[in-house]
Amino acid sequence: MKTRRFRPLTPIVAGVLTVVVLLVLAPMVLVALNAVKAPEEYSNKGPLSLPGGLYLAGIRTFWERVDFTQVLLNSVVISGCVAVLGVLLSILNAYALGIGRVRGRNWFLVAFLVANLVPQESLIYPLYYMATQLDLYDSKFTVIVIFTAIQSAFGTYLLSSVYREFPPELLDAAAIDGAGRWRTLWRVVVPVSRPTLGVLFTFFFVWTWNELFIPLIFLVSNENQTVPVALGVLQGERQMDATLTSASALLGIAPAVIFFLVFQRTLTRGVTAGAIK
Structure with a gap:
């Protein structure tokens, strides 16, 4: 009968993690x-x-004051579209760079890496100028396009490193079966990398949901505002008491927390997929 070896650091690690969870x-x-x-x-x-x-009067007052139903729908639409389109664009880019091995792919990866390091503040004026010239200012479509480009830059860089180590045996088997590149992508590459794609989708959704700066600049009308923008604008009016402020904060973070908990298993599966053969 095997005896479990006692590790003296285990209670310490568990205690530290418990404290961290309580602080969060x-x-x-x-x-x-x-x-x-x-x-x-x-x-x-x-x-x-x-x-x-x-x-519940504070929650009800805040809900009616900002038309939270419309604001919540705007955030869901924008974050959901960005997550889906960002993952799709990342897949196509990473497939060309990681598996297709296009010429000059290292320079493309450097460009995507630099794009991730550029602060959003430096992009505001050219994006604002383009949106006004194209008559797309104060439009959810503009914000979706901007965030899709930003998120897919990170997704492309991450997926390219994953696809570069993709098992060549699977690609050879698909080629023997007569599958072209497009069919190989959707029938072989995407199903195998589904855990990683799930992680990207979750991150893209949560990151876009929490964004304030770009939506604050581009979504000025009340019917187009997202949850963070509505919270920031209403709190800036200085017309709320502590209870109403807490109610607004609770309604602001609750959808993102619920989404994260729903996709927690997807995150866990994606993180551990690379360690399991």
Whole structure:
């Protein structure tokens, strides 16, 4: 009978991880508690007290004030389109650079790497000028195109390194079966790399959801605003109490957290796929 060897560092690592998890969850729990706490109760007992009852007027007021249904739909549409289009564009680019081995592919990868390092602030003026000249300012389509290009630059760089190590036996078997490059891509390469694509999709969605700067510049009308923009604009008006502020923060982060939890298994599968033969 085998005995499990005791590792002295295991309790220490578990304790450190527990502390880190509590530090991450504590602000979210505090926001959730204050979002359902009456303003009078917040003023009398402070932000760390437990709510005496379920006060939903703050959430209802914020929802109606910013038309949160429309704002939420805008964020879902923009983030979902960017995630799908960004993954598709990354697949096509990485397939050409990683498996197709096009001439000068290293220079292309350097260009994509540099594109990831360029700050968004330096892109605002030329993008703003192009959008106004094409009559696409204050349009969700413009923001989708911009973020698709930005996210796919990272996705191309990551997938190219993955596809460069793609098993050649699978490609040879597909060629023997008479599959062309297009069929090989969608019938062989994409199914094998699905875990990595799932990670990219999740990251693209969450990153786009949390973006504030570019949507704040390009989406000025209320019917086109995203969740972060609506939160920033409303808080900038200085017309909210602590309960309403907590309610807005809770509604702002809840969809992204739910999405992340739904796709948690996809993330785990994608991270561990490379370590499992």
